Amino acid sequence: MLCDGQAHALLELLHIYGVRHSAALSDLVADALLCEFEPAQALSAIESALETPRVTARVTTGFDTSHAPAVAHTPAAAHAPTAPPPKASAATDADxxxxxxxxxxxxxxxxxxxxxxxxxxxxxxxxxxxxxxxxxxxxxxxxxxxxxxxxxxxxxxxxxxxxxxxxxxxxxxxxxxxxxxxxxxxxxxxxxxxxxxxxxxxxxxxxxxxxxxxxxxxxxxxxxxxxxxxxxxxx
Known part of the structure; x- marks a missing residue:
């Protein structure tokens, strides 16, 4: 939509879905606001993203464990997720x-x-x-x-x-x-x-x-x- 000159429509769509202030979409929102000649709001979007903590469990491990099956009466260490390969961790840090x-x-x-x-x-x-x-x-x-x-x-x-x-x-x-x-x-x-x-x-x-x-x-x-x-x- 940005490429088609529909920055305003994109912002309205993000607002309707309640994700206009999402840190994950901050770059897209900032670009759209800049196209709408709103540099102050674009700046606010980027600053919000920069203030968001960079490290989360999902990002640092590289694994999504939200759907892992629960195992009862078993030592936690036996089923702890293995550490990610060094290369994967390095790639995540680089990203x-x-x-x-x-x-x-x-x-x-x-x-x-x-x-x-x-x-x-x-x-x-x-x-x-x-x-x-x-x-x-x-x-x-x-x-x-x-x-x-x-x-x-x-x-x-x-x-x-x-x-x-x-x-x-x-x-x-x-x-x-x-x-x-x-x-x-x-x-x-x-x-x-x-x-x-x-x-x-x-x-x-x-x-x-x-x-x-x-x-x-x-x-x-x-x-x-x-x-x-x-x-x-x-x-």
Whole structure:
């Protein structure tokens, strides 16, 4: 229904069935509310999900024992459910982390829409700590800092994430920016929800950050030069 532009109808349907405030459907509700231009309500839906305890018996064990037959007068240990295989447990933990990461990333995007930039940055930093190699939160963090005027910090963090050197000469970054010029007509970078970053948007941000860092390195070289010049015998 969301794909068909029926966000309002979807919300009404969830309300009729009494599941609009279900934590399990919070991501779907948040997407629908955002389509309805209700960022504050979308944010509330995501925050409710984040506050829900992540660990339940069913999730941690991987088994549904709700229909297990009762056995009377038998030592409990003899019929205790066996521990899940390590791989299954690891997979469950990974799924939980991905869910938390997606929700926190989307919460940060909604906070940005509401001009709550400091809180959005803190949320994105938490995302980066959860998944240092994930593209979307690093992209959103760099873009947020860029848009609020913290361009040096944005470029520093993004180039570190892209594993680029930070102490190279200015022309290194200019040449790299030219070589990485995106093909076609890339859209302007925008905050990405649900973990998807368009390759053209990433390439556009790459180029902007590289060019800014070239100017930054050039400025630092000039400051160093004139700082030394002030110590010359002619002053």
């Amino acid at each position: 939980l982390r991905r869910t938390e990461l997606r929700r926190r990333n989307n919460r940060a995007c909604l906070l940005t829409c509401m001009d709550r930039f400091g809180e959005a940055e803190e949320e994105l930093l938490q995302c980066v700590r959860l998944a240092p190699t994930e593209l979307a939160p690093n992209f959103n963090l760099a873009l947020l800092r860029w848009q609020v005027g913290e361009k040096d910090a944005a470029a520093d963090g993004w180039l570190r994430f892209r594993r680029q050197p930070l102490e190279a000469p200015p022309n290194f970054y200019e040449e790299l920016a030219t070589r990485w010029q995106p093909t076609g007509m890339p859209p302007p970078p925008t905050s990405q929800v649900s973990g998807h970053v368009d390759p053209l948007s990433a390439a556009t941000l790459d180029r902007a950050m590289l060019r800014h860092w070239a100017a930054f390195r050039s400025r630092k070289a000039m400051e160093l030069h004139w700082g030394r010049a002030k110590d010359g015998p002619w002053l």
